[in-house]
Every structure is written in structure tokens, then in C-alpha cells.
Amino acid sequence: EPEVTQTPSHQVTQMGQEVILRCVPISNHLYFYWYRQILGQKVEFLVSFYNNEISEKSEIFDDQFSVERPDGSNFTLKIRSTKLEDSAMYFCASSETGGKTEAFFGQGTRLTVV
Amino acid sequence: DAKTTQPPSMDCAEGRAANLPCNHSTISGNEYVYWYRQIHSQGPQYIIHGLKNNETNEMASLIITEDRKSSTLILPHATLRDTAVYYCIVRAFFNDYKLSFGAGTTVTVRA
Numbered sequence: 001e002p003e004v005t006q007t008p009s010h011q012v013t014q015m016g017q018e019v020i021l022r023c024v025p026i027s028n029h030l031y032f033y034w035y036r037q038i039l040g041q042k043v044e045f046l047v048s049f050y051n052n053e054i055s056e057k058s059e060i061f062d063d064q065f066s067v068e069r070p071d072g073s074n075f076t077l078k079i080r081s082t083k084l085e086d087s088a089m090y091f092c093a094s095s096e097t098g099g100k101t102e103a104f105f106g107q108g109t110r111l112t113v114v
Numbered sequence: 115d116a117k118t119t120q121p122p123s124m125d126c127a128e129g130r131a132a133n134l135p136c137n138h139s140t141i142s143g144n145e146y147v148y149w150y151r152q153i154h155s156q157g158p159q160y161i162i163h164g165l166k167n168n169e170t171n172e173m174a175s176l177i178i179t180e181d182r183k184s185s186t187l188i189l190p191h192a193t194l195r196d197t198a199v200y201y202c203i204v205r206a207f208f209n210d211y212k213l214s215f216g217a218g219t220t221v222t223v224r225a
Contacts, residue, residue, distance in 0.1 A: 056212060093158075099211045105160075107157045108155070108157050110155075
């Protein structure tokens with residue numbers, strides 16, 4: 001069964017450093033998403049991406065964040081100048097179409113900023 | 115903001131059906147009802163979705179009321195592995211595709 005793959009599973013970084021979280025969406029999917037979940041809190045939407053551009057972003061997704069689909073298969077989330085409060089699980093998801101078809105999630109990257 | 119209301123928790127006996135209610139009284143005509151679950155801190159897992167008709171797949175059944183203001187997810191034979199947080203989410207099928215997760219229902223299946 002096709003699945004969304006995320007790497008690494010766990011990333012530890014120093015405060016102020018840049019991190020790149022990587023995702024390989026399901027191959028025929030066209031819509032891509034990033035979500036995050038701070039420990040003990042809700043899953044929060046960050047950004048959606050379609051046709052090589054951001055289609056929607058939340059208030060959380062400020063200039064510190066960026067997304068890219070560099071090679072037609074990977075989908076990345078870059079976090080610049082990480083802060084302690086960026087520590088969270090980051091989930092990538094993809095869907096074949098927009099809201100009519102289900103989005104499938106990866107197993108997440110646990111980001112720990114120290 | 116989540117547009118659904120779910121009970122915070124419920125218990126279920128192993129082997130019995132689990133019926134999870136959800137209210138979405140402000141749902142609009144261009145929104146589906148989606149159900150996901152999350153086991154520990156794993157990625158949310160898709161269960162089922164529907165627009166206005168009842169739906170069934172290998173995991174669950176979804177019953178949507180005729181006025182679409184509420185729905186029930188049915189896990190027909192709950193197992194210990196079904197212990198998870200279950201999220202009921204309304205999701206637009208055009209223009210706004212994000213999934214807005216609320217607190218969900220923590221379902222504990224007991225032996």
C-alpha cells in the first residue's frame with residue numbers, strides 16, 4: 001500500500017539553527033500539506049501546496065518557514081533560526097485531489113530544539 | 115477552528131461495537147465529514163469520509179443524519195488496537211482543503 005514517508009524520524013537541533021524536514025508523498029498525489037503537533041496539544045495545520053505554490057497557510061507559517069518541492073518527488077519544510085517552541089512532531093500529508101479525497105499522513109518527524 | 119463537537123472520552127468493551135458521535139451543526143453544503151484517528155503520537159490515520167450518504171469500508175461505517183448536522187462513526191468489533199484519539203472533521207471540497215483537528219474523542223477499548 002502506498003504511503004507517505006518522512007525523514008528523519010527524529011531530529012535534534014541547536015536553537016538558532018536551520019532544519020529541513022523531508023517528505024516523499026504518494027506518487028500520484030497532487031496536494032501536499034504540513035501539520036505539526038506540540039506535545040499534548042492538537043494537530044495544527046501549517047501549509048498546503050499545489051501546483052508548485054502555496055495554496056493556503058496558517059498564522060503559524062510565518063517567514064521562519066518555507067516549503068519546496070525541489071525534484072518532483074520530495075516535499076520539504078525548512079525552518080530557519082529554530083526556537084525552543086518549534087519543538088514538535090511535524091507531519092507531512094498528501095492527497096490525490098483537494099477536499100474530495102482523503103489525505104494520507106506520514107509517521108512524522110519529531111523535532112527537538114535544545 | 116474546529117467546527118465539530120465530540121465527547122472528550124469514551125470506553126468500549128473489546129469485541130463490541132463502538133459508536134462515536136459527532137455534532138457539526140454548522141456544516142455547509144460544500145463540506146465532507148471526515149474521520150481520522152491517532153494512535154499515540156503516530157501520524158493521523160484516515161478512517162472514512164462521506165457527504166450525505168452512509169458509508170462503509172473495511173475499517174468502519176459512517177452514518178450521517180439526513181440534515182447533515184451530526185454523524186456517528188461505528189467501529190463494528192472494537193479491538194485493543196482501536197484504542198486511539200478519534201477526530202471528526204468537516205472539510206471543504208473546494209478552495210479550502212485543510213483538515214482542522216479538534217481535541218477529538220479518546221477511545222479506550224478494554225479487554
